[in-house]
Amino acid sequence: MKKLIIGTALAACLNTPVFAGDLTDAVSADYEYLQALYTHLHLNPEISLQEEKTAARIAEELRTVGFDVTENFGGHGLVGVMKNGDGPTLLIRTDLDALPVQEQTGLPYASTATTVDDKGKTVPVMHACGHDIHMTSFIGTARRLAAMKDQWTGTLVMIGQPAEERVLGAEAMIKEGLFTKFPKPDHNIALHVSASMKAGDVGMAKGYALANVDTVDVAIKGIGGHGAYPHTTKDPVVLASQIVVALQTLVSRETSPLDAAVVTVGSVHAGTKHNIISNGAHLQLTVRSYKDDVRKRLLDGIQRIANAQAMSIGLPEDMWPTMTVSESTPATYNDPDLTGEVFDTLAAALGNDRVHVLTPVMGAEDFALYGRTDEKIPSLIFWLGGVPEDDYEAAQKGEMKLPSLHSASFAPQPEPTIKGGVEAMTTAALSLLGKK
Missing domain, CATH: 3.40.630.10 (Zn peptidases)
Known part of the structure; x- marks a missing residue:
């Protein structure tokens, strides 16, 4: 009724x-x-x-x-x-x-x-x-x-x-x-x-009113071991840290100051205990821009930097980081x-x-x-x-x-x-x- x-x-x-x-x-x-x-x-x-x-x-x-x-x-x-x-x-x-x-x-x-x-x-x-x-x-x-x-x-x-x-x-x-x-x-x-x-x-x-947005996950491999013997390992925590720092150059040194861009590492996960060097680490990023060419340059650059840092610590190519992009919108x-x-x-x-x-x-x-x-x-x-x-x-x-x-x-x-x-x-x- x-x-x-x-x-x-x-x-x-x-x-x-x-x-x-x-x-x-x-x-x-x-x-x-x-x-x-x-x-x-x-x-x-x-x-x-x-x-x-x-x-x-x-x-x-x-x-x-x-x-x-x-x-x-x-x-x-x-x-x-x-x-x-x-x-x-x-x-x-x-x-x-x-x-x-x-x-x-x-x-x-x-x-x-x-x-x-x-x-x-x-x-x-x-x-x-x-x-x-x-x-x-x-x-x-x-x-x-x-x-x-x-x-x-x-x-x-x-x-x-x-x-x-x-x-x-x-x-x-x-x-x-x-x-x-x-x-x-x-x-x-x-x-x-x-x-x-x-x-x-x-x-x-x-x-432009809102941004290109990409959710990016970077899976980092390492060779784990005892924290007392770091020379026997390839430390993914150190590698992850080097990648995070290097990623900042994508905006500060590779993107024109006239183009907007954001690369934010929102989460870093690695390890289980104080004295164990783990076998891996995980980075979670949000990547934002307006122009399509800037978006491509940022995403390509993340994979390039991750690979280069992995190579710099001597990781074999089959262990270089894997990047996944999801929940993206232009x-x-x-x-x-x-x-x-x-x-x-x-x-x-x-x-x-x-x-x-x-x-x-x-x-x-x-x-x-x-x-x-x-x-x-x-x-x-x-x-x-x-x-x-x-x-x-x-x-x-x-x-x-x-x-x-x-x-x-x-x-x-x-x-x-x-x-x-x-x-x-x-x-x-x-x-x-x-x-x-």
């Missing part, structure tokens, strides 16, 4: 004519519904590759407002299509997954969820990267655009993508035929919550023309004080892949501020440090963030679809 009442109220809302000038009021009127959705998503997070219930809820929301929905596409992905006459095709993406983080925000709706990960370990789960904000803004936008069909023409393709945090979902959906089994977009757009911008504001970088590139058009549209609609020019960041987003297929679809991802105004002002004055994305303390301010996300995405969509 409760579900029927909600559905009836939703139908009444969607049948009420809404015009562009009334968008702010319409979003405000819809906020109670969106707040309830946000709270549900926040309380019920699912990690990458486990987003079954989250995807089902998002699919249900899209169907309710008139989308034809295909589920279980590219894993737990979903694709909603709404055709509204002739005109451009626009793809809007949200991500679905959460992170294995124990929430420490102190919020009354803080997540207490746990799950068993793919290694069999029980882990806490939290939307520490704001994907619950993304999904709620996505559904809010779907609801607005469904209600405003008298103001646009064309086709909406709205996708819920799994496994963004492991940069697996976009590739899976593309490989399953996203651009061949569904209408091919003329533009792709998405948003991402920001942990450093005032709630409800938006910002974007023209050109740099996210915001099409300059599309970015300029959307920026101007949002500045006019929201006000110049709420729309900001941003610089690229070294984070990763597999949204990049939607613009890197053979179709070369112009793409844009913009940032949505989530920081309460008082906290933002205090941070600007140096009086406090804001928690970052992926922090257990990260908590966007829901109302201005969600309202701003729906307004911005709906306005951007209307500018890219055909006009009636």
Whole structure:
């Protein structure tokens, strides 16, 4: 009975004519519904590759407002299509997954969820990267655009993508035929919550927006023995140390100062006891850049340096380090023309004080892949501020440090963030679809 009442109220809302000038009021009127959705998503997070219930809820929301929905596409992905006459095709993406983080925000709706990960370990789960904000803004936008069909023409393709945090979902959906089994977009757009911008504001970088990111493992072999007789061994700990130091030259001496690059060794594992020289060591790295040629140079350089250091201590070639690259994604590139058009549209609609020019960041987003297929679809991802105004002002004055994305303390301010996300995405969509 409760579900029927909600559905009836939703139908009444969607049948009420809404015009562009009334968008702010319409979003405000819809906020109670969106707040309830946000709270549900926040309380019920699912990690990458486990987003079954989250995807089902998002699919249900899209169907309710008139989308034809295909589920279980590219894993737990979903694709909603709404055709509204002739005109451009626009793809809007949200991500679905959460992170294995124990929430420490102190919020009354803080997540207490746990799950068993793919290694069999029980882990806490939290939307520490704001994907619950993304999904709620996505559904809010779907609801607005469904209600405003008298103001646009064309086709909406709205996708819920799994496994963004492991940069697996976009590739899976593309490989399953996203651009061949569904209408091919003329533009792709998405948003991402920001942990450093005032709630409800938006910002974007023209050109490179996020980085090439590669997860690199280097397995180092050695010849172990007693710590009292090091001359009888080939010490992998010393070799690993030499490799770590030498890797720094890839950025400082082999990359132009005008090109951004990061080579971070985040973990070193070796040995079991004080007086034992082990047979091996393991390095874990994150490697980041923007340009494709810089990315290749860094990855090639890691293997070259590892091999050279191994050779320098006399290890035979069949024992040189082995390098594995995984969970990789290319740099996210915001099409300059599309970015300029959307920026101007949002500045006019929201006000110049709420729309900001941003610089690229070294984070990763597999949204990049939607613009890197053979179709070369112009793409844009913009940032949505989530920081309460008082906290933002205090941070600007140096009086406090804001928690970052992926922090257990990260908590966007829901109302201005969600309202701003729906307004911005709906306005951007209307500018890219055909006009009636």
